[in-house]
Amino acid sequence: MKKSRWCFQVPRGYWRKSWKITKMFSVLMCALTFSVSAAAFAQHERVTLNFRQATVRQVLNEIQRQTRLSFIYNTEQTEQLGQISVEAHNESVTSLLDRILTGTGLTWKIQEDLILISQAGPETTAIPQAQEQETVLLTGTVTDIQKMPLPGVTVKISGTSFGTSTDANGKFRFSYPKNKAQIVLEFSFVGMQTTSVKYAGQKEIDVILYEDQKELDEVVVTGYQVLDKRTQTSAITTVKAEDIMIPGVTSIDQMLEGRIPEMTFMLNSGEVGATPRLRVRGTSTLLGNREPLWVLDGIVMTDPVDVDPDDLNNPDYLNIIGNAIAGINPQDIERIDVLKDASATALYGTRAANGVIVVTTKKGRIGKPVLSYSHSSKITRRPRYTDRNINLMNSQERVRFGKALADQHYIFPTQMPLVGYEGALYRLQSGLTDYDTFLNEVTWYEQVNTDWFDILTRDAYSHSHTLNVSGGSDIVRYYASLGYDRDNGVSNTTYTERYTVTAKMDVQMTSKMLMAIKLNGNVQKKNHLVSTLDAMDYAYNTTRALPCFNEDGSLFYYERYRGGYGGQGNKYLRYNIVNEIDNSSSGYDGKGIQVDLNLKYNILPTWDVTATGSYSVSSTLQEDWWGDKTAYVAALKNGEYEDKPIPGDDGKCILPYGGILKTKNSDTENLTFRLQSNYRKLFGEDDQHLITALLGYEVNMLRSKSMNNEVRGYLKERGMQFADMSSLNLDDYPLYKEWLQQNHLTLTRGLTNQLSLYLSLTYGYREYFTLNVNGRTDASNKFGSRSNERLLPVWSVSGMWNIQETFLKEASWLSEMRLRMSYGMQGNMLDGQTPNMLITQQPINSYYNENVSNVYQFPNPNLKWEETKQTNIGLDMSFFNGRLNIGGDFYYKKTENVFSWVNVAPTNGLTSYLMNNGSLKNVGYSVTLSATPVKINDFAWRISTSYSANKNKTQTDAVEKYELEDYLAGTAIISGESVGTFYSYEFLGLNAQNGTPVFDDYTDRRHLLEDKSLEDVVRMVMTKSGTREPVFSGNLFNTFTWRGITLSFNLAYSLGSKVRLFALYEPIISGVSAENNVRKEFVNRWQVPGDEKRTRIPAIINRSDEMYDYYNRHWSQEQSNKTKTFAYNLWDMYDNSDIRVVSGNYLKMQTLTLRYSLQPKLLKKTPFSSASVSFSTQNLFTISAKALKGQDPSQAGFAKPNLSVRPNYTIGLNVSF
Structure with a gap:
């Protein structure tokens, strides 16, 4: 991108560096030392030239070519002169310059053989x-x-x-x-x-x-190198943190939605601390981790807790623990570079198959200390029954619904809670109440209208604070910051709290040695609901005719039927959701610290060596607690809190006293050492050749340890003590004794060592083209034993051709046109694979009365690398001095030897085996555009947009271990289909006689499905609905500035995905229970013949209907020996039918920000050097398919309803002293 700048034209095409232009003068001053009088020589230089409609720059280039003169001038000043025509024949340069510059307001002067063109005026300004x-x-x-x-x-x-x-x-x-x-x-x-x-x-x-830090725009950072953006050969997207900063958002990954081309952003929940799933250029592996690699200031970051890749890859998994950069304060970040193609990621080796996100933090600036403070206050809106996506009945509608069913002689479930209209009716029919009491109860239930969302959620207030100081001299520069965030969740009692500290110092030890030291630390606390509770699910599915509190404010309990252990000892136990929340918790405490040391020594002006060391430790504690007053513990006790445990088989007691405490401690230790040599040399008669070389050696050690334990008898409210059960006769509590024998503390240790050698070679000719080769080889203790493939290298070749400099140099409207191409190969290996058999040694078995061991994993010596080969073609263009910029990339990425589970005969000692089988293809492209359509005086309008597309396809012969739910939810890998493809039952309509849904489930030709795999059955019976992951995504970002006022907004969109509507019948599959609420769609359900012409909502079948059991159990379950089960019941088929699938396309107002920066004149009498205030909102609205009826398109009916991404409103303040 061109901008106003001084141009230095030196003899013989000296190679210029845009980000460090002063380096040129050290060479220039040496070149000017010669014995003759250069000034006198320069004034006698003569040229011959003839130009028609040429720019001043073109004329000066020709003068330089014919002489030994050099020029310094401001390009903006010369470009304002437009095009000129000039002819000279053996004319002196001084005379020619006089003719060219006369009347332009510019003048020239000679200093030896250097000519400086500047604003007209003598060296000593004229004085009256x-x-x-x-x-x-x-x-x-x-x-x-x-x-x-x-x-x-x-x-x-x-x-x-x-x-x-x-x-x-x-x-x-x-x-x-x-x-x-x-x-x-x-x-x-x-x-x-x-x-x-x-x-x-x-x-x-x-x-x-x-x-000036604006020069950051001219480079890209890969973590190993800082490259000139004009000569880079890779696909790299760079964003400044200040450009994507969203006030009130405490994690940088949540700011990337729609801002990075070819990156897919997916967030399936609005829970506080929820971590988005990021995909760079699609999916590169089927079983391994699909998340990109995070790099902070050149050091690879690791997740605080090791999460199973199967969970991370599951689109319905809710990750509230956080990822590798969860402990980093966004206010400390300077820029983000996303490395996408093989050329950009090759230096990271086997860890970078999914792309690399390089985060660069702020550093000290030379000058007096600057103290800055930033604050944000955020309000996040809770869900309400009036929201479009919460289409549920109120208490009056629910009572009418229950009455309508009763009028049809509907048989309600026998074990349902006796609340609402159904409970009042039961008491009347059982003779427990009279008719007047019944009517009074019904009237009261109609008026209860409990607002569960108001009780269980809140409009959450959150706030964040950051204080930093920066300054230094040419010897020492420093930056330090302290941060505190309190992000309260919409669900009551949920929050995340974080303290961060950062300290950085750069010291110029000698003229040749630079030392940089950095310290990062963070402390995090999180609180969520235990896994057995889901406030959103309860509020969504519980009738509003059920009160939460009595009239005196005490909790209202109702009796729930709870199955005892092993299906025995069943009984009714009292329940209240608020009591459950108050007497349970799920906490997370994390601490982490990282120290980096970097020493750079300049051996020669062209050669330096850098040594980098990094050491980090982190510790986390996850603690889940259920108190003895909860219904969950009461079910294990088989009695209420105040009840005495009943011994013997009749008691069915698995927890005699106290509550439950589950803990998981995780500790990780990461050590990295890197020794890197960098060489940069200009050579040739005109210094037209440039060679850069990088050679590095890296050692990494990652050690982890975790401890899992579950203890029963915990009494948190009594000083965190444990019940004394030493006097218990365990034979009186056989179920508890069995639990003690089977559950014990488990310890897990892990160690990964990796040794790497990497190389990068680059050759450039002038600014015409650049060629690059990158390579890396990794040796690790987690690879297989195939010696010829153990050190399989990762490599890439790439090039850049500057079309503008080669052919279109004279085109004044074209500022830049560069073509990039790259090709490379990357490898990937799953953790935990080994050529040796893994055996777990267990403690003494009570049955055998001796130690036992189990085979944990069979040897897998033939497992090879998963290889990803990628081709990339990119074009970058800039027009009209950078007012319009267009870029695009096309890539083809193929992964071979894909890891997949293959079923094997049980006689082998296992039922499945991990093998290399099949391939995975990703094809995609992206287009980006940025422009400044208006720039008049103090007003400017800037716009940027991106559009990305990715299509993938799997090809594997493996017979995968997938269940029916995987095909319905899109988590099964199906050969020939895209990742995330899901299937649905084909809805044919409603039965005209009874309103049940009709499907072609091969009832009349069952033999065709016998002895076929589940995948074959699914393909035959069901229809392909599409993919859960979007194919197209992008954004539209606008910024309007006028003086100190800035208005900006970002629209993010996603296209090509499909969404299943929330389940309609799932809450009532076992019958309409009085406790459950139902969606308003049931008002329009089928009720009498002929309704099938006006509605697609099936009828509710009475339990007395002779076909009830037939509808409630699919025939394939009965024929399981010959036909795989491909359906459970008619209602589940309806919820998973194609009629319940809609488009997941959406356009979302991701952010809207209004900022006012106080003018300097207003701050003169204050202690502030700068100050700004802002108001912003996030997720203000979403435009999506009408059929969603407000359901968030990022969520789907593949899992139970979750808290949707919530709108929030933030006020921000930034001041500097």
Whole structure:
């Protein structure tokens, strides 16, 4: 992207670096040291040229080509001159420059063989004659941080036009009238920060200019290298943290929705701390972890808790523990680079098959200390019955529904809670109450209308605070921050709390050695509901005709039928959801600290060596508690809290006293050491060749330890003590004794060692093209024993062709056009695979009375790498000096030797075996566009958009171990289909006689399904509904700025996925229970013949119906010996039918932010150097398919209803001192 900048034109095509332009002058000053008078020589140089409608830059390029002169000029000033026509025949350069620049407001001057073109005006600014005797001479030198002189720096008196520019040695000199006003010199230079200096009579004014951080736009960071964006050959997307920052959001991964092309963002819950699933360029593995690799400041991060990849890959899994960067404060982040193709990720080896997300944190800036504080207060809206997606009956409608069923002589479940209309009717029919009492009860139930969402959820207030300080000198630079976040969940009692600390220091030890040290630390606390409770599910499925509190405010308990252990000892136990929540908890405590040390030594100007060491430790404790007052514990006790445990077989007691405490302690330790050598050399007669080389050696050790334990008899409310059961005769409680024998503390240890060697070679010719080769080989203790493949290398080749510089250099409308191509191979290996048999040693078995061992895993010496080969083609274009930018990438990615489970004969000692079998293809493309349509005075409108597509297809001959639910939920891997493909029963309509749903389930030709695999049966009986994962995704981001006001919003969209509606019949499959609420759709259900023409909602079949059992148990369950079970009952088939599948496409207002930054003049009398306030909202609205009826398209009926992603509103404050 072009922008206003100074152009340095030096002889013979010197290779220029955009991010460090001052480096050129160290070479230039050496080149200027020769014996003849260069200044005199320059003035006698002559040229011959002829241009028609050419730019000034083209003319200067030709002068440079014919002479040994160099030029320094501001490209913005010369571009404003437009096109010129000029002809010269053996004319002196000085004469020609006079002709070109006359009347343009520009002038030139010669310093040896360097010509500086700048604003017109003599070196010493003209002073009116009457004031000449009252002038002050201002002289000095301007350099960069490394004391290199900066030519062409604009030096002027602040608030006036008096000034000059520095010469080739960085020196300036001019006079200014004396007056009583304070003289302030302003120094400005493109790519550097503008600096002001007060004149206090000093003879020499020496100034250091520091790099402007806007130059971050010109590089990409891979973690191992910092590359010039103009010459990069890889597919890398870079975003600044400030551009995607969402006030109130405490995790950077949740800010990436729609902002990264070719990255799919999926979040299935609005629970606090929920972690999104990210996919970079689709899915690269079927069984392994599909999440991208997180890298923080060049160090690979690991998850705090080891989660099974099967869970992480499950689209219905709710991850509230967090990922590798859960402990990082977003306010400490500077930028994010997402590495996508094989060329970009090759240096990370086997860990990078799913892409790499490189996070770079802020560092110290040279200058006085700057203290900054940021705060956000957020309100997250709780769900309400008035929400479109909560289409449930109120208490009056529910009572009418129950009455309608009773009028039809519906037989309610015999073991249902006796509440609501059904309970009142039971008491009347049983003679427990009279008719008047019955009517009073019904009236009361109609008016109860309990708001379960109000009781169990809240409008949650959250807040975050960050305090940081930054500063330093050219020797020492520092950055430190403290952060605190309290993110309260919408569900009562749920929250996450986090403390973070970051400290970074860069020290210039010597002129050749730089040391950087960093410390990150975090403490996290989380609280959620225990796994046996789901407040959202309860609020969604519980009738509103059931009260939660008595009139005096005490809890209202109702009796629930609870099955005893082993189906015996069944009885009714009292229940209240608030009591369950108050007497249970699920807590998470995590601590982590990481220390990084980096030493860089410059052996030669072209060669440096860097040593990096990182050590991190983390500890987590997950603690689940059920008190003895909960119904969950009462069911294990087989009695209420106040009841004495009943001994003997009749008691069926598995927990005599106290509650339950489950704990899981996890400790991880990670050590990384890296030694890397970097070489960069320009050579050739005109320095037209550039070679860079990187060679590195890396060692990584990851050690983990976990302990799982469950203890019964825990009394948390009595000082966290345990009930004394030493006096118990365990023979009186055989079930409890059996539990004690089978459950014991388990310890797990893991150790992964990895040794790596990596290499990167790059060759560039001028700015015309770049070629790159990357390679890495990993050796690890988790690979198989096939020696010829154990060190299978990861490699890539790539190239970049600068089309604009080669063919379209004269096109003024084109700023940039680059073509990129890459091809490479990556490998992947599952954890836990070994060429040796794994045996677990168990304690003494009570039956055998001796130690026992079990085969945990059979040897798998022939398991090979999963290999992913990827081809990428990209094109980057920029027009009209960067006002319009367009980019695109196309990729083809194929994974071979895919891991899959294959069924084997039980005679082998196991029923399945992991093998390399099949392939997985991903084909996709992306298009990005950014533009500045309007930029007038103080107003600017900027827009950016991206569009990405990915289509994958699996091919495997493996017979997978999938259940029926996997095919219905899209978690089965099916050969020839996309990952996430799910199937549905084909709905044919409603039975005209009784309103039951009709399907073609092969009832009349069952023999065709006999002895077939479940996958074959599914393909025959069901219809393919689509895929759960979107095919297309993107965003539209707009920013409007006017003076200090900024309005921005981001629209994110997703296309191509399918969603199953929430289950309609699942809550009443076993009968309509008085405790359950039902959706309002049942009002329009089939009731009489002819209704099948107006509705698709089936009837509710009475338990007295002769066909009830037939409908409630599918025939395939009876024929299980010959035909795989492919359905359970008619109602489950309806909930999983194609009529309950709708489009998952959506357009969402992801963020909307209004920010006001106070103008500097308003802050002059305050201690603040900057201040801004903002108001933002997230998830304000979603436009989706009408058939969803408000159901969040990111959720689906594959699992029970969960808390949807909630809208929130945030006020932010940022100040600096």
